[in-house]
Amino acid sequence: MSRIFITGSTDGLGLAAAKLLVSQGHTVVGHARNESRARGARSAAPDFEDVLIGDLESMGSVRALAESANASGRFDAVIHNAGIGFREPRKRTTVDRHAHVLAINVLAPYVLTSLMTRPDRLVYLSSVMHRSGDDSLADPDWNSRRWDGSQAYADTKLFDAVLAFAVARRWPDVLSNAVEPGWVATKMGGRSASDNLALGHVTQAWLAAGSEPGSHVTGEYFYHQRKLTPDFAVRSTDFQEKLLRTLEELTGVALPE
Numbered sequence: 654m655s656r657i658f659i660t661g662s663t664d665g666l667g668l669a670a671a672k673l674l675v676s677q678g679h680t681v682v683g684h685a686r687n688e689s690r691a692r693g694a695r696s697a698a699p700d701f702e703d704v705l706i707g708d709l710e711s712m713g714s715v716r717a718l719a720e721s722a723n724a725s726g727r728f729d730a731v732i733h734n735a736g737i738g739f740r741e742p743r744k745r746t747t748v749d750r751h752a753h754v755l756a757i758n759v760l761a762p763y764v765l766t767s768l769m770t771r772p773d774r775l776v777y778l779s780s781v782m783h784r785s786g787d788d789s790l791a792d793p794d795w796n797s798r799r800w801d802g803s804q805a806y807a808d809t810k811l812f813d814a815v816l817a818f819a820v821a822r823r824w825p826d827v828l829s830n831a832v833e834p835g836w837v838a839t840k841m842g843g844r845s846a847s848d849n850l851a852l853g854h855v856t857q858a859w860l861a862a863g864s865e866p867g868s869h870v871t872g873e874y875f876y877h878q879r880k881l882t883p884d885f886a887v888r889s890t891d892f893q894e895k896l897l898r899t900l901e902e903l904t905g906v907a908l909p910e
Contacts (some may be wrong), residue, residue, distance in 0.1 A: 654677075654678045654679050654680065654899065655674075655679045655680070655729035655730055655862055655863060655864075656679070656680040656681075656682070656726070656727070656728050656729050656730075656860070657674055657679055657680070657681050657682070657729060657730045657731070657861050657862070658672070658681075658682045658684070658705075658728045658730075658731045658732070658763070658764070658772075658860075659674075659681060659683055659684060659727060659731075659732045659734050660684045660709070660731075660732070660733055660734050660735035660761070661681070661684060661709075661736065662681075662683035662684055662685075662689045662694060662696065662698075662704075662734065663683070663684075663685045663686075663690045663691070663693055663694040663697075663704075664693075664694075664697075664733060664858070666778075666834055666853050666854045667683075667684075667699060667732070667734040667735065667854075668683075668694065668698060669853070669854035670732060670734065670854040670857055670858040670861075671683055671698050673854060673855070673858045674700065674858050674861065674862060675700045675701075675757055675777060676844065677858075677862060678880060680702050681698075681701055681702060681723075681856075682701065682702050682704070682705060682725060682728070683698065683701045683704050683705070683750065684704065684705050684706075684707065684718070684735065685704050685705075685706055686706070686707065686708045686709065686710075687706060687708065688706060690753050691704040691706055691862070692750075695829060698805060703725060705718060705721050705725070706718070706721075706723060708758060709723070709735055709756065709757045709761035710747045710748065710756055711747065711748055712749050712751075712756070712760065712904060713749075713758075714853045715761045715765060716764065716768060717842075718765065719764065719765050719768035719769050720768075722765070722769050722770075723768075723769055723770050724753060725763070726829050727770050727772070728770070728775060728896070729771075729772055729773050729774065729863070730772050730774035730775070730776065730860075730861035730863065731765070731766075731769065731772050731775055731776070731861075731896075732776045732778075732857050732858075732861050733761075733762035733765070733766075733777045733778060733813070734777070734778055734857065735757060735761065735762075735774075736757060736758045736778060736809075737748065737753070737754055737757050737758065737806075738806060739802050739803040739805070739806035739807070740802060741753065741802040741805070742796055742802060742826075743800060744800040744805075745821035749901065750794075750833075751794055752793075752794045752795045752805060754802070754805050754806055754809055755793055755795075755805070755808075755809055755810065757795060757814045758809035758810070758812075759793075759809045759813060759816070759900070760818065760900065760903060760904055761793055762777060762813065762905065763816060763900045763904065763906070764819060764904050764906050766816070766908065767906045767907065767908045767909060768906065770789060770890045771824065771827060771909075772827065772861050773827065773828065773863065774828045774829075774860060774861055775817065775820060775827055775828070775829040775830070776817075776830055776831075776832055776843060776857045776860045776861050777813045777814065777829075777830070777831050777832070777903070778813065778831075778832055778834060778857065779804065779810045779811075779813045779814040779817070779819040779831045779832065779833050779859040779874070779883075780806075780807075780810035780833055780834075780875075781833055781835075782803075782806060782807040782810050783807065783810040783811040783814050783833075783883065783884055783887070784807075784810025784811075784884045785804070785807040785815070785882075786807045786808045786809075786810060786812070786884070786886075787804065787807075787808050787811070788811065788884075788886040788892060790895055790896065790899050792810065793812075793899060793903070794903070810885070811884065811886065812896060812900075813831060813885045814831040814874060814883050814884070815886065815887050815892060815893055815896050816897075816900075817829050817830055817831035817872075817874075818831070818872050818883075819896065819897055819904070819908075820908070821871040821872035821893070822872065822893065823891065823910065824906065825871075827871070828860075828863065828868075828870065828871040829871055830860055830870065830871065830872070830873045830874070830875060830899060831873075831874045831875070831883065831887075832856045832857045832869070832875050832876070833855065833859070833874065833875065833876040833881065834852075834853040834856070834859065834874065835853055835877070837853065846882025855878065856876070856877060856878050857874050859878055861877070874887065880886050
């Protein structure tokens with residue numbers, strides 16, 4: 654059995670994945686952005702080993718979360734589930750002066766990956782919208798571009814998939830993969846979402862558990878436990894390195910070799 658950390662696990666797909674993994678006998682540590690949401694998570698899933706607190710909008714809070722996670726003991730797997738969607742009508746800026754969607758969807762998982770004790774398996778949530786992401790990296794924080802919430806989200810989901818593949822290449826001892834959960838009717842997905850909610854959390858839990866031969870892969874992109882071919886930029890070594898340099902510049906944190 655595995656010990657697994659899931660970011661953004663107070664509701665939606667993160668909570669569903671946590672419940673599934675606990676039902677399979679795994680030990681799961683959840684994550685919430687504040688104590689109030691942590692209490693709700695503990696009530697919804699009383700079998701959590703713990704629920705760590707950290708606001709992913711703040712890079713200082715993300716660093717503290719990494720420290721708390723490391724202090725709690727090594728994890729066999731981490732699911733980078735936390736994220737926000739494409740419905741922000743205006744650009745929101747964090748305390749660190751980053752675009753809100755970039756900070757939560759990309760900078761936080763990058764910093765956690767870089768600072769947490771290296772697990773055996775890493776899972777990053779992407780989206781079909783990654784195929785519309787901008788691979789120029791000209792303005793990832795939307796400082797000069799006219800705000801477009803849908804495009805900003807698509808960019809982050811491209812970056813998440815690229816990060817998964819970059820880690821797979823840089824860290825051959827870690828199984829690192831990206832997952833497209835589908836457009837499902839969670840709080841983030843909205844009521845009009847058309848994909849199968851019952852399957853939205855299964856693939857990331859399957860990869861994190863690592864208990865079946867089919868899950869023992871790295872540098873792959875999955876949808877409903879099937880490998881898909883991602884956008885060509887995801888497999889580009891040059892783009893992976895360019896993204897890692899950009900993320901280091903934005904956060905001041907380097908991905909360890």
